[in-house]
Amino acid sequence: MKITIIGTGYVGLVTGACFAEVGHNVICVDNDAQKVRVLQSGGIPNYEPGLEEIVQKNVDEGRLRFTESTQDGVENSDVIFIAVPTPPQQDGSVDLSFIEKVAREIATYMKSYKIVVDKSTVPVKTGEKVAETLRRYTKTNVDCDVVSNPEFLREGFAVEDFLRPERIVIGVFSQRPVKAMKEIYAPFNAPIIVTDINSAELIKHAANSFLAMKISYINAISVICESTGADVIEVANGIGMDSRIGRRFLDAGIGFGGSCFPKDLSAFIKISEEIGYDFRLLKEVRRINAEQMDRFIKKITDTIWVLKDKTIGVLGLAFKQNTDDVRMSPAIELCKRLQKTGTKLRVHDPKAMEKARAVLTNVTYVEDMNNVAEGCDALVIATEWEIFKKLDLERARKSMTHPIMFDGRNLFDPEEMEKLGWIYKSVGRK
Ligand code: UGA
Numbered sequence: 102m103k104i105t106i107i108g109t110g111y112v113g114l115v116t117g118a119c120f121a122e123v124g125h126n127v128i129c130v131d132n133d134a135q136k137v138r139v140l141q142s143g144g145i146p147n148y149e150p151g152l153e154e155i156v157q158k159n160v161d162e163g164r165l166r167f168t169e170s171t172q173d174g175v176e177n178s179d180v181i182f183i184a185v186p187t188p189p190q191q192d193g194s195v196d197l198s199f200i201e202k203v204a205r206e207i208a209t210y211m212k213s214y215k216i217v218v219d220k221s222t223v224p225v226k227t228g229e230k231v232a233e234t235l236r237r238y239t240k241t242n243v244d245c246d247v248v249s250n251p252e253f254l255r256e257g258f259a260v261e262d263f264l265r266p267e268r269i270v271i272g273v274f275s276q277r278p279v280k281a282m283k284e285i286y287a288p289f290n291a292p293i294i295v296t297d298i299n300s301a302e303l304i305k306h307a308a309n310s311f312l313a314m315k316i317s318y319i320n321a322i323s324v325i326c327e328s329t330g331a332d333v334i335e336v337a338n339g340i341g342m343d344s345r346i347g348r349r350f351l352d353a354g355i356g357f358g359g360s361c362f363p364k365d366l367s368a369f370i371k372i373s374e375e376i377g378y379d380f381r382l383l384k385e386v387r388r389i390n391a392e393q394m395d396r397f398i399k400k401i402t403d404t405i406w407v408l409k410d411k412t413i414g415v416l417g418l419a420f421k422q423n424t425d426d427v428r429m430s431p432a433i434e435l436c437k438r439l440q441k442t443g444t445k446l447r448v449h450d451p452k453a454m455e456k457a458r459a460v461l462t463n464v465t466y467v468e469d470m471n472n473v474a475e476g477c478d479a480l481v482i483a484t485e486w487e488i489f490k491k492l493d494l495e496r497a498r499k500s501m502t503h504p505i506m507f508d509g510r511n512l513f514d515p516e517e518m519e520k521l522g523w524i525y526k527s528v529g530r531k
Contacts, residue, residue, distance in 0.1 A: 102285050105130060105174035106182045107203050109140065109167070111147060111259060111360075111426075112220060112252050113184030118152060119263040121159035123288035129167045130174040140167040148425035148452050151260040171203070175210035180281060182250070183207075183231075184220045193367035194375075195224055204231045208238035211245060216278045218248040222305050222365060224372045228272065228298040246278040249298045251305035256359065257423025266291040272301020306372070309365040310383055315350040316357045317389035323353035323529025324396070333529025334511060353529045355483065355509035356393040358420040358431040363387075393528075394431060398438055400526055401507050405479060409443035412502075414473040416492070417484025417510070418450035418457040425452040427460060432483035435509070436461055449473045451486055475500045485510040494521055 102125045106117040109131040117129040131137050136146055143160070145153045159165035168174060175181060185199040200221060207217055219231060232247040239245075249272035254262035269286045271293060273279060279295055286293060296304075323333040333353045341348025357363070366387055373380040405411055420430035427433050430453075436446055446464040450457060454466050467473045470489065474480050474497035482489055490512050498504040498521065506518065508527040518525035 102126070102180060102281065103178040104128070104180050104182065104285065105178035106184055106220075107131075107171060107174060107207075108183065108185035108199075108221070109136060109146075110184065110186060111149065111256055112254065113182070114140075114145065114147075114156070115149065115152060115254060115259040115263050116182060116184055116220060116252070117165060118155045118159060119260065120285070121165035122155050122264070125164065125285065126178075127159070127165045128174045128178060129165065130169070130171050131167070132169060132171075134169055137167050137169050149259050150257065150423060155260065171206045172210045175207055175215070176212065178215075180216045180218060180285065181207055182218045182220050184252075187221045187223055189364045189367060193371040195222075195364075195368045195371075197223065197227060197230075200227065200231065201234060204234040205238045208235045209240065211235075211239055211243050212241055213243055215243075215245045216248060216281055217245055218250045218282070219302075220250055220252050222251065222309075222361070222368075223249075223302055224368060225299050225302040225306070227302060228274070232274065246273070246275065247298070248273055248278050248282060249301035250282070251301060253305075253308065256426055257421060264289065269293045270301050270304050271295045272298035272304075274298055306365055306369040309362055310369050310386070312350050313357055313362045313366050313390070314382070314386045316352075316362075317386040317393075319351045319353045320356065320393045320528075321389050323393075326529040330531055332531065336529075352485070353511065354393075354485065355397045355431045355435060355528070356390040358429040358434070359426065360420075360428040363390075363429050394434060394438075397507070397509055397528065398435070401439070401479065401481070402442070404505060404507075404524070404526065408439065410445070411478040412445045412447060412476055413439060414467075414475075414477040414480040414501075415439075415446055415448045416450075416470060416473060416480065416482050416489050417486055418448060418461070419453035419484050419486075422484055422486040423452075425450075425456050427453050427456045430484075431509075433457065433461055435481070435483050436464065440464070447473050447475070447477060450484065451488055471496055474498075476502060478502050479505040479507060482506070482508045482510050482512055485512065494518075494523070498522055 105128045106113045107130045109129045117127045121127040188196045190196050228249045271282045326333040337351040370383050417432045448464050449467045449470045471493045505524040511527045
């Protein structure tokens with residue numbers, strides 16, 4: 102199939118590269134000239150495991166190319182995916198101006214029947230607006246179909262998630278675009294749900310909010326565990342074995358962040374409010390998430406007492422492991438809040454240091470994770486990077502003023518840590 106993807110952010114680039122990887126001909130459009138140049142010269146703007154390889158391979162094999170021209174993309178493809186940002190506004194609602202602008206542009210350049218697919222996360226009923234906009238701005242009166250095809254990939258595992266999806270959701274107004282959409286996704290061998298467009302759009306917000314709810318649920322349980330001497334990991338394992346619940350997304354910590362959950366949660370609360378439903382359950386999910394960070398910081402201050410002029414080492418800056426993304430990162434928030442108390446910070450992240458430098462200043466960036474603890478009064482684990490489990494604990498302990506670790510991601514075993522001479526405090530465990 103001839104496919105165009107408009108927007109080469111995390112979702113757009115992964116989508117384009119993976120469609121090319123399974124044999125489609127793909128044009129990726131972006132209005133950021135600098136980004137297009139980077140992509141054309143074989144680089145990728147964001148770290149994402151496995152992505153650079155498949156981008157290069159498919160460019161070399163002639164199935165993937167990049168352009169700044171929407172006209173080029175629209176004229177030379179049958180199916181156009183919209184994957185532009187839908188950022189949050191001050192009141193939590195979604196800014197749909199990029200979607201609207203792209204819809205207008207597509208309408209302007211459309212000379213034959215096209216399928217226009219929305220992949221960006223949008224409020225329910227956006228598809229109706231996109232269809233209206235396409236009809237309004239088309240000059241040639243050509244026909245088109247609008248489809249909603251939400252994306253469920255996780256940053257850091259995006260390529261893997263895209264190539265091996267658990268389900269594909271296709272929301273349509275009529276049956277006409279279904280055959281082509283099924284053809285596009287046939288190589289992925291995944292169950293395909295064909296539904297109405299409003300349900301498809303809702304599936305995305307409902308899924309992300311549910312996952313956020315799971316995290317807040319286990320974080321709430323972690324509070325109970327701490328005051329009763331129970332262990333949140335044992336509880337998560339115990340409840341997670343019930344297939345109706347499932348073990349994933351039950352890792353307690355310092356809360357969820359990133360460019361999706363906080364934004365989608367607020368958007369869903371706002372969307373519900375606009376249709377007259379007060380989604381208090383989700384408001385509570387958001388509140389528990391904020392409190393989890395407060396509680397962690399209190400744990401640090403309760404232990405260290407006066408933070409001013411103390412030095413704390415922080416391992417992890419990305420909002421989660423396997424990514425260089427620091428948007429809405431709990432780790433960055435934690436650093437900033439510690440800075441406000443006058444604490445000096447020595448920080449490290451395996452991939453996110455470059456991006457962190459733009460948002461976190463007046464800290465010492467340490468290249469080697471094993472040097473972070475040097476001269477520190479405490480060490481904090483803020484992101485769940487697997488590699489932190491390989492930290493040279495003995496070297497770290499000996500180089501610190503006090504061997505205290507606040508593990509915000511429960512990476513280590515409390516008993517082991519005590520045996521090794523650490524004062525170890527984690528989340529939801531003794
Ligand atoms: C999330 C969803 O998982 C994807 O399915 C969805 O496609 C994506 O949003 C999106 O809407 O684009 P992502 O934001 O990449 O993906 O990251 P997650 O792996 O979901 O993690 C989100 C946050 O939750 C991270 O800060 C992570 O540390 C935290 N988390 C996750 C926990 O605190 N505990 C857990 O058990 C799992």
